[in-house]
Amino acid sequence: MTAPTASPAVCPRCSDEAVRTVAHSPVPDVWEVLQCARCLYMWRTTEPARRTSPGAYPERFRMTAEDIATALEVPAVPPLAAR
Numbered sequence: 001m002t003a004p005t006a007s008p009a010v011c012p013r014c015s016d017e018a019v020r021t022v023a024h025s026p027v028p029d030v031w032e033v034l035q036c037a038r039c040l041y042m043w044r045t046t047e048p049a050r051r052t053s054p055g056a057y058p059e060r061f062r063m064t065a066e067d068i069a070t071a072l073e074v075p076a077v078p079p080l081a082a083r
């Protein structure tokens with residue numbers, strides 16, 4: 001079993017330091033689920049580096065403070081189609 005990684009100092013997606021722990025594994029010290037308070041990205045510490053490490057997170061999915069401030073509203077889910 002892989003040892004849990006320490007909580008990263010920064011968010012993989014937006015590099016903000018406001019990262020909090022939102023869940024712990026049922027078996028203690030196996031994994032944690034972390035969330036960034038700025039961009040709301042969430043990840044489990046046992047996910048691969050491309051999801052957990054700022055240096056390995058895909059550049060095309062990274063966000064800056066400006067990206068977040070100017071992001072388009074998330075589209076509403078349309079009404080269900082009548083059958």
Ligand SMILES: [Zn+2]
Pocket residue numbers: 011012013014015016036037038039040041
């Ligand atoms: Zn973030």
